[in-house]
Amino acid sequence: QLTYLDISANKFGGPIPNSLANLTQLTTFRISTSHLPGPIPSWQGKFSKPEYLDFAFNGLNGSIPASFSNLTNLQILYLHSNSLSGVIVVMGLLDISTFRMVSKLVLVLLLFHHVVIANSSYSSQKQYPTCPDEEKFALLKFKDSFTxxxxxxxxxxxxxxxxxxxxxxxxxxxxxxxxxxxxxxxxxxxxxxxxxxxxxxxxxxxxxxxxxxxxxxxxxxxxxxxxxxxxxxxxxxxxxxxxxxxxxxxxxxxxxxxxxxxxxxxxxxxxxxxxxxxxxxxxxxxxxxxxxxxxxxxxxxxxxxxxxxxLKELYLSFVNVSSAIPHSMANLSSLTTLHLRDCHLFGEFPVRIFQLPNLESLSVRYNQELTGYFPEFNQSSPLILLKVGFTGFFGTIPSSIQNLHSLQNFDVAQCNFSEGLVPSFLGNLRQLTYLDISANKFGGLIPDSLANLTQLATFRISTSRLTGPIPSWLGNFSKLEYLDFAFNRLNGSVPASFSNLTNLQILYLHSNTLTGAVEFQMFQNLQSLYQLELSWNGLELVTQSRIVNSTVKQFTVLGLSNCSLTEFPSFLQYQNGLTRLEIAGNKIRGQVPKWMWNTSLETLVM
The missing domain is CATH 3.80.10.10 (Ribonuclease Inhibitor)
Structure with missing residues (x-):
């Protein structure tokens, strides 16, 4: 049943054994940087599912099997640094003009040492210039200085x-x-x-x-x-x-x-x-x-x-700068990327940097002593990523931010922006995939204009003053992976539409005033979900009394405190990767089951 096999760089040697012909379910097959002699087996071409095939850095010889033309799902093929020889008839491997046969293939053939690539009347062999001996020996000595x-x-x-x-x-x-x-x-x-x-x-x-x-x-x-x-x-x-x-x-x-x-x-x-x-x-x-x-x-x-x-791209994240940002940085007119996360910056951020004509990506997150404010944004700005979370930025989020038509990532979490309602104009940023406006004292209802943000993968408005129900339209966010509305004043029930969030991995709804019965099976059906926090609401969690191991969804974090549980949920005994479990504030009586102590828990809150 193997779909992924990587035994590279282990000094395995000898021919590729024919018994591996049984592994027809493989999508990734890697035995690079080893000591494999002999030919590439022709049976490899019978594997209909391979996407990634890597036999690089071995002693393989002979030709590339013609049966490789059957690998229609192949995306990556690494055969370089072997002793392969012969002629590749390119038209037999893929249709150069339309790529119909192998539409996704990234073909890496540049480092073959003896292979000639031929296509009817065309053939060539890669010719390399000759490097000076002193530079060759300098590289070899550099290589030998490391393990x-x-x-x-x-x-x-x-x-x-x-x-x-x-x-x-x-x-x-x-x-x-x-x-x-x-x-x-x-x-x-x-x-x-x-x-x-x-x-x-x-x-x-x-x-x-x-x-x-x-x-x-x-x-x-x-x-x-x-x-x-x-x-x-x-x-x-x-x-x-x-x-x-x-x-x-x-x-x-x-x-x-x-x-x-x-x-x-x-x-x-x-x-x-x-x-x-x-x-x-x-x-x-x-x-x-x-x-x-x-x-x-x-x-x-x-x-x-x-x-x-x-400079076009400058990445200094996690470099200890411990100073203010020089105003002269706003003179770097070619700058497209500026990442200064966690640099211990202080002082006021030069506002003119926001207006650099080519700036696409700006991150100054986690510089708590850095202050600043947003200017008015114009429609010519190419900003794609704007992250100032966990800084001292203040003022208001200007409505002109909706002029940033290319913006995909926006993070102002835990800043000092003015109190008020969640800005409804954020709903016009339809390209957003990441939105975090947590811990800014925004309050009121979650505006319906945000229903336009269907590209979101991360959506966080935690530690705020949100009221009202969780909107059912969130169930339309098919790409959502991380949803965090924790530490608010949200009420009502958990929307049944959440069952549509098939890509959801993390769901934090704890510390609100949610009520009503919620079927745990809804979360069990979300196959990507591995962190679930429902604690400290008024929810009644309904679990199945009988459940078999083969059907249990695996979690790493489960917050089920104050969820009206009357017994230890039986599915917990089948959780193999659970590191944190919260079940305080429930109505559980009797002894703690023995299987509770056989779990992988690092933290248990009872």
């Missing part, structure tokens, strides 16, 4: 790209054919190194051979583990750099002032360099656990803004 550790990268698609970096590959020693390496077509100089999510673990310093690649234009070292290294000052050796990504890689210490010398940068990402122990935790955890590892002096931030005038 490969799967846990060093967080992405589920991570794999060691440097596995293809060898002194000679099939008689071709140019480093320009190595994965993650890009060379100038004319000179052969290395101009790009992309080792994002490459499972690298180890330290890096200014003596690293990487900094000999003085022609580098793009460098991506994101999602690795550089073991709390400081960003080397030798970064100044890359004056032609336009793209630098050092995010999520456990860098620490002071961000070097030398970064401001890279005047050609259009993309800079230093975000999310956090302790690996706290990186996976929700932000609501303690401030110490999420304290940034990197620090950027106020003067260095000013220099960055002053000198990197070509």
């Amino acid at each position: 490969i550790d799967k846990s060093a990268s967080r992405s589920t698609d991570a794999y060691p790209k440097v596995s293809s970096w060898k002194p000679a590959e099939g008689g071709n020693s140019t480093c320009c054919s190595w994965e993650g390496v890009k060379c100038d077509e004319k000179t052969g100089h290395v101009i790009g190194v992309d080792l994002g999510s490459s499972c690298l673990h180890g330290s890096i310093n200014s003596n690293s051979s990487l900094f000999r690649l003085v022609h580098l234009q793009r460098l991506n070292l994101s999602d690795n583990n550089f073991n709390y290294s400081q960003i080397p000052t030798s970064i100044r050796n890359f004056p032609n750099l336009t793209h630098l990504d050092l995010s999520t890689s456990v860098f620490s210490g002071q961000v070097p002032s030398e970064l401001s010398l890279l005047s050609k940068l259009t993309y800079l990402n230093l975000a999310l360099n956090l302790n690996r122990l706290s990186e996976d935790k929700d932000h609501q955890s303690s401030e110490e656990e999420n304290y940034p590892l990197l620090k950027l002096e106020a003067s260095d931030l000013g220099s960055l803004v002053q000198n990197l005038t070509s």
Whole structure:
């Protein structure tokens, strides 16, 4: 019954066994970075459901089976870095002109070493420029300074790209054919190194051979583990750099002032360099656990803004800036993205930044000492994402925000916006997929104009002063995944239309004044739901007295306090992943069932 199989990078060897031909239900099949010799089995073409097939970085030989033309659901095919040979008749694999046979296929053939791609009269073989020996050896030395550790990268698609970096590959020693390496077509100089999510673990310093690649234009070292290294000052050796990504890689210490010398940068990402122990935790955890590892002096931030005038994207989230935002940032006219979450910013946010002509994405969330206000927005603004939640922003949300026709993400949670009704004009932002206006003292009824927001996946108005019933039109929000109306004064019943929310994952309705009977079966039928909070209302939860294990929906969080329960619901004994259960304030009598102590609970509120 397997649908997903990944046994990559485990040093398994030998031919692919024919017994795997039985796994006809597979949609994902990965045995990359191993020691597989021999041909690709032709029976693989009989698997009608594969979407993702990865046999890269092995010793496979022979040709690509013609039966692959039957894989009509295939989306991703990785066969690079093997010893495959022969001719691929492209028209036999897919219809180049219409892509009728394999309409979703992302075909990765660029790194075959001996394969010729042929289409009737056309054939070619990828020719790579020859890189200088000193640059090839610099890359090899850089590779050797790290160990490969799967846990060093967080992405589920991570794999060691440097596995293809060898002194000679099939008689071709140019480093320009190595994965993650890009060379100038004319000179052969290395101009790009992309080792994002490459499972690298180890330290890096200014003596690293990487900094000999003085022609580098793009460098991506994101999602690795550089073991709390400081960003080397030798970064100044890359004056032609336009793209630098050092995010999520456990860098620490002071961000070097030398970064401001890279005047050609259009993309800079230093975000999310956090302790690996706290990186996976929700932000609501303690401030110490999420304290940034990197620090950027106020003067260095000013220099960055002053000198990197070509910046289009700037990501500094979780970098400890601890200063005000320089007003000169409003002069970065090319800026499309500015993310400064959790930077310990203070002072007033320069209002002119909102009016940058190309700004599409702005996030300054979780800077509690940062204040500011919204300007009047005009229709030419390209803003798609606007998040200022958990700051000191104040004033009113201007009605002109409805001019932001492209806006998809809007977060003003826990700010200091003026008291009043929930702004009805928000219903004109029909492209919204994320809306959080929690904890702003908005009150009154949930306006019916919000029924227009049918694209919402996240909808939060918790900790406010909402009154009246929960609107039944919410049942039309087919894309909704997260709904939070907790800590309000909502009354009436839970709408029966909620049974239509088949994509719902999290539902928080606790701490209101909801009443009436609610069938737990309605929530059982929502197959994506895993967190449900109904506590501290006046609800009467109706559960089935007899239920079998095979039909039980699995939850991680259940809040059922004050739900008029008279016994421990029998379905609880079949909850294998439940971490928090609240059942206080009910009418349960008698002994606690023995099976309650066999659950996976971390928190039990009785």
